[in-house]
Amino acid sequence: MLDNRSNVFDVKSVDRIRLLCDRHFGIGADGLILLESSDQADCFMNYFNADGTMAEMCGNGIRCTAKFFIDYIEPHAKELSIDTRDGIKKVIKMKVFPLIWELLCLVIKISQKILLFLKIFLSISFPWGIHTLLD
Numbered sequence: 001m002l003d004n005r006s007n008v009f010d011v012k013s014v015d016r017i018r019l020l021c022d023r024h025f026g027i028g029a030d031g032l033i034l035l036e037s038s039d040q041a042d043c044f045m046n047y048f049n050a051d052g053t054m055a056e057m058c059g060n061g062i063r064c065t066a067k068f069f070i071d072y073i074e075p076h077a078k079e080l081s082i083d084t085r086d087g088i089k090k091v092i093k094m095k096v097f098p099l100i101w102e103l104l105c106l107v108i109k110i111s112q113k114i115l116l117f118l119k120i121f122l123s124i125s126f127p128w129g130i131h132t133l134l135d
Contacts, residue, residue, distance in 0.1 A: 014052030021050035057086035
């Protein structure tokens, strides 16, 4: 993610976007998000896929844009409107209580261990993979 409110990064440079996102010669990414100014919202999320093509919207990207905006530009914001090619999206900052978060992590870890036990010791093959969600 780059803060491009001053329009320093040339969005017409598809080759530069591809190079930045390249996993062997660049940073390595699924895409590039440019945070830009908007006349209709708090900011504009200018999202490009790794191949340099423009994208209308990215769910994780809008969360990252909101986090970046709150952390570095407007720390007291509780609610944001983010302009995208798919329209203006409203993002609300919510507080997660530490105890609830810890309980959720515990439930996920226990579930993962149960699935791993079933897979290893009972030789059950699952149609889905067992992935670590939280460590």
